[in-house]
Amino acid sequence: MAYTVPQFNLLVKRWTLPNTPNSGGANQSNIPAQLYIPSRMEGIEQLDGFTSTYYPPIIFRLPAGVVTFSRSHIFSGPSSPQIYYRVIFADRIHPGFPNQYDCFLTHQCDGNGDPPAVY
Numbered sequence: 001m002a003y004t005v006p007q008f009n010l011l012v013k014r015w016t017l018p019n020t021p022n023s024g025g026a027n028q029s030n031i032p033a034q035l036y037i038p039s040r041m042e043g044i045e046q047l048d049g050f051t052s053t054y055y056p057p058i059i060f061r062l063p064a065g066v067v068t069f070s071r072s073h074i075f076s077g078p079s080s081p082q083i084y085y086r087v088i089f090a091d092r093i094h095p096g097f098p099n100q101y102d103c104f105l106t107h108q109c110d111g112n113g114d115p116p117a118v119y
Contacts, residue, residue: 003094003097003098003099004099005098005099006034006061006099006101007034008032008033008034008061008062008063009034010032010033010034010035010077010078011029011030011031011032011033011078012031012033012035012060012075012076012077012078013026013028013029013030013031013075013076014026014027014028014029014031014067014073014074014075015027015073015074015113016070016072016073016074017072017073017074017113020074020111020112020113021074021076021082021084021111021112022110022111022112023112026076028067031062031066031067031075032062032063032066033060033061033062033075033077034060034061034062035058035059035060035077036058036059036060036061037056037057037058037059038056038057038059056107057105057106057107058085058105058106058107058108059103059104059105059106060075060085060087060103060104060106061093061101061102061103061104062101062102062104063101063102064092064095064100064101064102065102066102067102067104069090069091069102070087070090071087071088071089071090072087073086073087073104074086074087074109074113075087075104075106082111083108084108084109084110084111084113085106085107085108085109086106086107086108086109086113086115087104087105087106088105088106088107089104089105090102090103090104090105091103
C-alpha cells in the first residue's frame with residue numbers, strides 16, 4: 001500500500017514560553033514544516049462581526065518527533081512582515097505508519113504569544 005508522506009516545504013522557528021519572539025532568539029530554527037489552513041475557511045473573514053472572536057484553525061505539520069508536544073510553543077514561518085502562531089493543541093497523526101507526522105493546531109498571535117483581537 002502506498003502512503004502519501006507530507007512534504008515539509010518550509011523552514012520555521014520555534015520559541016517556548018516564557019521565551020517569546022519579543023523577548024529573545026528562537027529556541028529552535030530551521031525546523032522542516034508544512035503550514036496548512038483548511039480550504040473551507042477561505043472567506044470566513046468576510047462575515048461581519050465574526051473575526052473579532054473567531055480564530056481560524058492554522059495547522060503546522062512537522063516530521064514526527066522533531067519538536068516536543070507543548071501548548072507553550074510559538075512558531076513563525078518565512079513571512080514578511082513576521083507572523084507568529086501560538087500552539088493550542090498537538091497530536092501525532094498516523095502513528096506507526098510511514099506517513100506519520102506531528103500536527104500542531106495554532107492561532108495567530110503577537111510577538112508575546114497573545115492572540116490579537118483582529119489580525
